[in-house]
Amino acid sequence: MILKKLPKHLLFLIILLSINSFDKNNKYKGDKILIDIGDSLIAGAGGEGTTMSNVTLKLLKGNWIVKNRGVGGENTLTIGARQGGIPMYIKDAITIPANGLSVEIPNGIYSSYNNKNIHPLIQGEGGLNPCYINGIECTLKRNSKTEKYSIKRNRRSSESYTTKPNTNIVTQLSLETKGIATMFIGQNGGYENPEDLLNQINQFVNHKGDENIIIITSHGNGNSETVKPIKEKYGRKLIDLKKYMSEKAIYDAIEFELLPNDREYPTSEDLERMDKNQTPKTLLKDGIHFNSVGYELLGRLRYKKGKELGYW
Known part of the structure; x- marks a missing residue:
């Protein structure tokens, strides 16, 4: 081994620098790469050019590469095949x-x-x-x-x-394990029950090789029982999008001046949907896909989560 031939003081210095390269708070210190993996909600269908990926990119400081790997209509198993966790x-x-x-x-x-x-x-x-x-x-x-x-x-x-x-x-995406991965899956099924969904997510994470991740559960599919085992396993790395969209999103849109603060919003229909744990219609292009305001909120929410986790 080459290291054995090094003087002791140089070997000590190398070890010390290696230790210092890891943040005590487990903050991500690798290449500034963010990969967004999922279905049409990652791709940005309905947003007329606004996606979670490009909204977060605008908010990030430094030289970040953000890769949008969203494909409409895919279920968890097809997404897992692309990502590599479920070949x-x-x-x-x-x-x-x-x-x-x-x-x-x-x-x-x-x-x-x-x-x-x-x-x-x-x-x-x-x-x-x-x-x-x-x-x-x-x-x-x-x-x-x-x-x-x-x-x-x-x-x-x-x-x-x-x-x-x-x-x-073996896909190209399956080889791209560096950086931070956002996994936004579940809207199109592919799993039988909450434990099955968690098991698939575990395989995604195992393939990535680290837990520099953010998991987003669907706002349109599933319920609190779907989210529960994922939250128990991954804790703060989870964004419960159904909860956010049905409780806080419309008020954030007003606060961020994405909607006018003229008492027009939330509409009566928005409030009715929120009472049913659904996303306000004001933020949707159709029954599932967001409009530009909805994707703007999603991008900001993901940015906030990444900041909270020390990823940027």
Whole structure:
């Protein structure tokens, strides 16, 4: 070992500097990367260009990179396949041609969580491609007409490659574990009960390799029973979005001057929805997706949580 050859005083200095590089409050000190993983609520559907990602980016100080990895319509298992915590695989053996031509995947893509089909690439990639089959860089595609999947190698080779059955597809996003990850999942299902959702989140976190995370539970799906086990496990790292949107969001919108303070808001319909633990209609584009005001609030809320956790 090279370290053994170093003088003792230099070795001590290296160890001391290493210790000092860790903040006593466990604040994140790595690369300034923030990755937002989830469905259309991460992507920003309905916000007309305003997303949680770009709102938080405006508030961050320093040279931050914020990656929006939201894809509409995906459930927890499909998102988990992209993120890498719940890998996806090809059930059958296939031969990837040496010349770069596409080969159809006969029976689709499967989740390692329950060995059932999942359906990525319906509304976007979100960091899925390039993907890797046993180290071979590939591109996974979906035919929107036939709903069939195909894969091709990105660089030609002298030989074709035949996979074994149940070969994993490693996504680009699954390799991006540095930085802070916000996981906003659950609106589109994919789990059977609160404990199942927690178990999937645990696999997301285990794959990331650290707990530099923020978890956001859906404002439209689930209830306090869904949130309870996640809160017990992750505590302050959780944002209970249903609670925030039904209790405080509309008043924050007025305080931040995103809505006029003229007693027009909250409307009577907003108050009725809030009494039912629902998001005020004033903050929504449709039944689930936020408008620009709703996403502005979400971005500020996430920024506040990250600051509270010492991430920035």
